[in-house]
Amino acid sequence: MRAGQGSRRLDPLAVHAVTLGAFFAAAAAPTPLYRIYQETLALSPVFVTLVFAVYAVALLKALLVAGSLSDHLGRRPVIAGALLLEAAAMGLFLLVGNGPGWLIVARVVQGLATGIAAASLGAALVDVDRARGPIVNAVAPLAGMALGALGTSALIQYAPLPLHLVYGLLLCTFAGLALATWRVPESAATRPGALASLKPRMAVPPRIRRPLALITPINLANWTLGGFYLSLVPSVVAAATGSRAPLTGGAVVTALMVAGAVSVLLRRTAAPRDNLTFGVLAVAVGVVAVVAGIHLASVPLLILGTLVTGSGFGASFLGCLGTITPLAGPDERAGLLAAFYVQSYLAFSLPAVGAGFLARTIGYAATADLYAAAILAMSLGGLVVMRARVGRDLVVA
Secondary structure, eight states, X not given: OOTTOTTTOOOHXXXXXXXXXXXXXXXXXXXXXXXXXXXHHTOOHHHHHHHHHHHHHHHHHHHHHHTTTHHHHOHHHHHHHHHHHXXXXXXXXXTGGGOTHHHHHHHHHHHHHHHHHHHHHHHHHHHHOTTTHXXXXXXXXXXXXXXXXXXXXXXXXXXXXXXXXXXXXXXHHHHHHHHHHTTSOOOSOOOSOHHHHTXXXXXXXXXXHHHHHHHHHHHHHHHHHHHHHHHTHHHXXXXXXXXXXXXXXXXXXXXXXXXXXXXXHHHTTSOHHHHHHHHHHHHHHHHHHHHHHHXXXXXXXXXXXHHHHHHHHHHHHHHHHHHHGGGSOTTTHXXXXXXXXXXXXXXXXXXXXXXXXXXXXXXXXXXXXXHHHHHHHHHHHXXXXXXXXXXXXXXXX
């Protein structure tokens, strides 16, 4: 760093890490509010899960279209643009009281901003620190979602303006982070081809199709689990336990994300096959405990089961990525990851809408039972098939 720059330059790793965490904190912020939206705006569980799904679809679209935009325009302008778009989304959330349609619009804008930010921040973190950047990329989203769910729950329970305060604070946060982004050095050179880069690209090399197919049931189960927690679990907890305290449902969601982040940190050096085995078994044990906690109306059992489930959630995610990414060449990774995340985000969003229909028809507890059974069947079945058919062409050992 040249003389005189210390007063105006910030540590890029810290700024990008905080920014990535903030995006995902904002993504989880509406989760504790969904039950309140249902009560104040007379929303059905189907509408709530639709609100959740449009966010995931918008995020996925942004990842596919703008995923490599910062390779051409530079990291800072793309990150700053995403931050301003996210600030606009927070402003739209402040208008939700005028009608539920604003909730859909806000989530779409937020999904687009988060998708653009996730791609550019992920690249920037690796640019500035090739050793710690990938770890931050894995941990910051989970830590951010934990903070967003718990912080919003606390604000709802103890602070005024429950439908507005959190979004006002986040709006100010994103405006401040946009300014901070311009005070860190640019980490990528610009190059032509920005318009051409907006064409979505997905490609799974032939030699990776079988490994991807073998981990697909586990990956689908994992993301289906995450989608259920972030869309309906606070309502499930309230219906099962009778607790109307926002912190109760928020604590359960937070437990999943915290345990996932810790699992990623602790198991980042383990072999992919070991992570997949540990992840599936931990999810199985944890989901059974969660279902028992719902039927026994036991909040401690719900949180304990979620902590176990979360540790499996993080390990399975590591195992899935660790299975396929080492098999791809540098020029194949972007297309492969695009295909992987299409699969993942569809599992994250579409089953949640189905759960909304089920909750309206058969109730939250019965919906949780069916969801749990489907997750157990997919993940355990996938693990059995994977271990039975693994060969030399599948790098999971």
